[in-house]
Amino acid sequence: MAKKSIQARQRKRAVIVAKFAEKRAALKEAGDYAALDLLPKNASPVRLKNRCQLTGRGRGYMRHFGISRIMFRDMAVQGKIPGVTKASW
Structure with missing residues (x-):
């Protein structure tokens, strides 16, 4: 599991990206x-x-x-992801 500070930093970046998205697009359009x-x-x-x-x-x-590959595998084995089953032949 990643450190809580790294996860918080990522969430903070996502908020800032959303906040400035329109302004960035307008400035890029204008050059x-x-x-x-x-x-x-x-x-x-x-x-x-x-x-x-x-x-x-x-x-x-x-x-x-x-999600990560590890959580995907755990959830697929437990049947928590619809339509995904473990392969066997």
Whole structure:
């Protein structure tokens, strides 16, 4: 499980990205890169990292489900993800 501070930092970045999204789009459309440079660094969506919604793990993230591979496997074995079963042959 990721540290609580890292998860909090990620949530903070997501709020800032949403706050400045329209302003960033308008400045990019106008080509005003000087004004774009004055915005906070965390306003850039590139600074967001995909993390597991349950544990905050940054590696092994499955985009389709929004969770890490480890949590996906645990939940699939327990039958908590509809339509997903463990393969056997």
